[in-house]
Amino acid sequence: MTLPETEGPAVGARVRRKDGDLVLTGRGAYLDDVELPGMLHAAILRSTEAHARIVGIDTSRALARPGVRLVMTAADVADRIGPIPHFFDSANVGGQTTDFRVLATDKVVYEGQPVAAIVAETLHDAEAALEDVVVEYEPLPAILDADEALREDAPRVFEDWSDNVVVRLPFAEGDAAAVLAEAEHVIDGEIRIQRYNTAPMETRGYVASWGADGRLTFYASTQNPHPLRSHIAKMLSIPEHRVRVIATRLGGGFGHKFPGFPEEGLLCVLSQAAGAPVKWLETRAESMLVGAREYVHRFAVAHDGEGRILAIRDRIVANVGTLGSIGGWGMAFVAAMAFPGPYRVKHYDIESLPVVTNKPPWNGARGYGKESAALAIERMVDLIAQRLGLDPATVRSRNFIPPDEFPYWTAAKRLDSGNYEGALSQLLEMAGYEERREEQAKARGEGRLIGVGVGFELTPEGGDFPGSLVRGFDTSTVRMDPTGKVTVLTGVTSPGTGNETGIAQCVADELGLPMDDVTVLQGDTDVSPYGYGNFSSRGMAVGGGSAILAAREVRERLAAAAAVLLEADAADLVFARARVHVAGDPERGMSIAEVADTVFNRSIAIPAIDQPQLEATRTYAPENILHVPDDQGRISPYPTFPYSAHLAVVEIDRDTGVVKILAYAGVHDCGTIVNPTFVEGQFLGSIAMGIGGALWEELPYTPEGRLGVRTFKQYLMPRAPDLPDIAVGSQVTPSPFTLLGTKGAGESGTSGAVASIANAVNDALLPLGVAVDDMPLSAPKLLRAIREGVSA
Amino acid sequence: MSDTQLTSRDAAEAPRTTISLTVNGVRHDVEVEDRELLVEVVRRRLRLKGTHVGCLNGDCGACTLSLDGRIVKSCLMLAASADGAEITTIEGFAPEGGLDPVQDAFWEHDGFQCGFCLPGQLFATRDLLEANPSPSDEEIRHALSGNLCRCTGYQKMVEAVRAAAGIS
Numbered sequence: 029m030t031l032p033e034t035e036g037p038a039v040g041a042r043v044r045r046k047d048g049d050l051v052l053t054g055r056g057a058y059l060d061d062v063e064l065p066g067m068l069h070a071a072i073l074r075s076t077e078a079h080a081r082i083v084g085i086d087t088s089r090a091l092a093r094p095g096v097r098l099v100m101t102a103a104d105v106a107d108r109i110g111p112i113p114h115f116f117d118s119a120n121v122g123g124q125t126t127d128f129r130v131l132a133t134d135k136v137v138y139e140g141q142p143v144a145a146i147v148a149e150t151l152h153d154a155e156a157a158l159e160d161v162v163v164e165y166e167p168l169p170a171i172l173d174a175d176e177a178l179r180e181d182a183p184r185v186f187e188d189w190s191d192n193v194v195v196r197l198p199f200a201e202g203d204a205a206a207v208l209a210e211a212e213h214v215i216d217g218e219i220r221i222q223r224y225n226t227a228p229m230e231t232r233g234y235v236a237s238w239g240a241d242g243r244l245t246f247y248a249s250t251q252n253p254h255p256l257r258s259h260i261a262k263m264l265s266i267p268e269h270r271v272r273v274i275a276t277r278l279g280g281g282f283g284h285k286f287p288g289f290p291e292e293g294l295l296c297v298l299s300q301a302a303g304a305p306v307k308w309l310e311t312r313a314e315s316m317l318v319g320a321r322e323y324v325h326r327f328a329v330a331h332d333g334e335g336r337i338l339a340i341r342d343r344i345v346a347n348v349g350t351l352g353s354i355g356g357w358g359m360a361f362v363a364a365m366a367f368p369g370p371y372r373v374k375h376y377d378i379e380s381l382p383v384v385t386n387k388p389p390w391n392g393a394r395g396y397g398k399e400s401a402a403l404a405i406e407r408m409v410d411l412i413a414q415r416l417g418l419d420p421a422t423v424r425s426r427n428f429i430p431p432d433e434f435p436y437w438t439a440a441k442r443l444d445s446g447n448y449e450g451a452l453s454q455l456l457e458m459a460g461y462e463e464r465r466e467e468q469a470k471a472r473g474e475g476r477l478i479g480v481g482v483g484f485e486l487t488p489e490g491g492d493f494p495g496s497l498v499r500g501f502d503t504s505t506v507r508m509d510p511t512g513k514v515t516v517l518t519g520v521t522s523p524g525t526g527n528e529t530g531i532a533q534c535v536a537d538e539l540g541l542p543m544d545d546v547t548v549l550q551g552d553t554d555v556s557p558y559g560y561g562n563f564s565s566r567g568m569a570v571g572g573g574s575a576i577l578a579a580r581e582v583r584e585r586l587a588a589a590a591a592v593l594l595e596a597d598a599a600d601l602v603f604a605r606a607r608v609h610v611a612g613d614p615e616r617g618m619s620i621a622e623v624a625d626t627v628f629n630r631s632i633a634i635p636a637i638d639q640p641q642l643e644a645t646r647t648y649a650p651e652n653i654l655h656v657p658d659d660q661g662r663i664s665p666y667p668t669f670p671y672s673a674h675l676a677v678v679e680i681d682r683d684t685g686v687v688k689i690l691a692y693a694g695v696h697d698c699g700t701i702v703n704p705t706f707v708e709g710q711f712l713g714s715i716a717m718g719i720g721g722a723l724w725e726e727l728p729y730t731p732e733g734r735l736g737v738r739t740f741k742q743y744l745m746p747r748a749p750d751l752p753d754i755a756v757g758s759q760v761t762p763s764p765f766t767l768l769g770t771k772g773a774g775e776s777g778t779s780g781a782v783a784s785i786a787n788a789v790n791d792a793l794l795p796l797g798v799a800v801d802d803m804p805l806s807a808p809k810l811l812r813a814i815r816e817g818v819s820a
Numbered sequence: 821m822s823d824t825q826l827t828s829r830d831a832a833e834a835p836r837t838t839i840s841l842t843v844n845g846v847r848h849d850v851e852v853e854d855r856e857l858l859v860e861v862v863r864r865r866l867r868l869k870g871t872h873v874g875c876l877n878g879d880c881g882a883c884t885l886s887l888d889g890r891i892v893k894s895c896l897m898l899a900a901s902a903d904g905a906e907i908t909t910i911e912g913f914a915p916e917g918g919l920d921p922v923q924d925a926f927w928e929h930d931g932f933q934c935g936f937c938l939p940g941q942l943f944a945t946r947d948l949l950e951a952n953p954s955p956s957d958e959e960i961r962h963a964l965s966g967n968l969c970r971c972t973g974y975q976k977m978v979e980a981v982r983a984a985a986g987i988s
Contacts, residue, residue, distance in 0.1 A: 044927055044928065044930075045927065045930060045932075048927040048932075049919060049927070051932065051935035051938060052919060052923040052926060052927060052932075052935075052938065052942070053870065053910065053911065053913070053914070053919070053923070054868070054869065054870015054871070054909065054910035054911045054913075054939055055869075055870065055911075056870075056935050056936075057869075058869075058872070058936060060863075060869070060872070060873065061869040063867075094833060152834070152853070152855065152856075226970070227970060228934070228936075228970055229872075229874045229880060229882060229934065229936040229937045229968060229969065229970050229971075230872070230874065230934065230936040231874075277934075277935075278934060279872070279934045279935070279936030280933075280934040280936060280970050280971055282970070309873075311876070312874070312875040312876065312877065312879075312880075523934060524933040524934025524935065524936075524971055525933065526933065705930045705976075706930070708976075709930050709933060709971075709972060709976055710933075712972060712973040712975045712976065713933065713970070713971045713972050713973045714973075715973060716972075716973030716974070717970070717973075739875065739877045739879055740875055740877065740879035740880055740968060741877070741879055745968055745970065746973070746974075747964075747965045747966075747968065747974075748960075748961040748962075748964040748965050748967075748969075748974040748977070748978070749958070749961040749962055749965050751961075751973060751974060751975070753957065753975060753978075754973070754975055
């Protein structure tokens, strides 16, 4: 790409995406583009039952089919591979846990669980042979509902567990029970959130290939290549340096591609047994088995006559399916930890119960529980406003943590910085809130169901979870070659968010180089330092932070060499426009390429230049990751807390129940912005995901425990005409705890969108005296509420 | 499963046909299985990997390409039925080594993030602009409605289309 010769720094500039030309011309090289000589294809036979004993499996007919090389069941892989390591082991937080295997052994516990795998010369041959594997099941009672799973007499999903609760996750301050008991105003409510997922356009996929030297190369559509490498080595009981994971360009992640899936280890074994590279691609229908976000909130909120929140109690039940090793159940932790959001609430008592059922396990999903908390909190605020006849925006203003109270402690967060009122004011101004309300009043007079909804989200980011490979720090190497060009090797990965470009912007500035002189490599465990990949909007804070520190070290070495060559003091040198010169005297300088060339060609020979290497590796962890409880027992596993304010205007069609979004506006604050274009793009995409989840997307199950949707014809993701033009504003309150002041962008948006849409739809229903808090707010549900006057 | 079912499907090799496709200006005579989809032939036999598979159901549009001047979802077509067709894939969207103005506009306006759906969006855009050089936002969104994107929320994509059309 070509960049204008800008005067200013690259950080903060609207720099175009690196490698855009490759992606635009079809040369992006995603997982399915990997093709190796002699490569075979795998298809996976999955359980048709939600809960059943496997009585027998007959693979002989499948094996006899044309093109089929291999059919494997649990018995065939037992000697080759151990249990799948957990991405987040619930035992880490004192919970119940269990081992998961790549193929079901004697029992299946969810529909879609891998039971057998077929390797064939073509994918068609492999898929055709699936029908010829005969599995005899003896059905067992399946529990699909989390409340039912909580009953004392409920059958257990895992026989050796004491009940179906993974762990109890309490977060409390003050004495909520006492305040609730005595308060004049208390509102009780229930909010149900449906199971839905992230559906990246590229599904998961893997290619396993064993070299003649016994070394495994594993190509993966994964967000976390190093942790995946650790998992694979552990499962296969081989030294980790015998495994190379290459994360190919990701066609979206959003949590769907966190590791811990059975297919990862399975592919390694299939390839080993087949003696050839093997590829497996998740079908779209298979991707819909991966769940997320099925919660019920049962809450009580006490408030005073001015709308100030006095206390909150919330009992959250999360239906996390069969737990699994992919770690999505951790969202139930965040769904409670994120309370009480941006508000100053002295008394709260939140408990989240991740409950196992016979649905497939959750994986991570953008929002990671924060969207569940935001919806509950923001609905509470609107209910208070409604009860008191106050404007919902006013009630928010009365409850926000004021800017001068940061850092602000809650039970499990030390909020870094913020100006919540500022973001809300900017939003209301930008969206023309007063006029919207006036228009609404007029439209209501005409009998139209128009709603205006505010939603505020607080988005804890950069989380660090010791005891797992989900950590809050990361590592980068900055390497300058003899021509003065730079390669950055970093442990963070990009699912399409653009952090490779952002990191290049940071490094270019540190070294005074144009962006084109900086290449960023990520995703290959043979190339990059051990790192934790992509999650929790961490790319810029820790990938950028570590790259900046490493770049500064390289600059110091360059400066030391240039000081000798220019006969100047290193401290007086300026790096800009690919040159190093003495401050105040641009003529007294040389190109960085010349300095680099000298370092590699003449070090040691020139005794004063004695560091013959322009390479540095640094690790960076933000401050404010606090695991040692303070005197009040408080911790903060998340260091930074971006936030955003949202406003949605909707109209419900009385005759069809269909919601149309008439206007939408959002103001975000993710601290320092490295690239405003990318931050806006992430925010917009995240809002779209939230809107989809609030109104349309759902993974429903039949009473027998079978998924009721398999394609995008039933799983209704937003299409271009479904969405309005969204107005975006920004506010910058830097984090005092990160190197650049960044807080994390990428995840923000989805939570505020879910909340603002839910509030807007319910605001539209207000004149009818009904409310719907059973997500998604789909047309049939709204129509029922409108026609029958029944809340849901 | 009964034995009769097994016998009836005890498959021989899949039937094959040789077809002729002109792809990005180059003629290919290629033997395909009758059951193969056009997208499979383009990706696996012609090794043009820029055409992506997101659903294999015609829902997502990632496999969109141009066939005899119309845009089609290549997962909804058997390759054999495309015999004799002239096809343009994303690799032939612009002259070798360059970018078409539509591609440029998408880069400049950040009309994509992960890029997986992008080939389809570009074909849908060019198809729109050929028929309607000055579309409204509503017409742009309608033109993109067959192409799912999970990253962008479409807004910067719409901006890119507007820019490609020269609408400020």
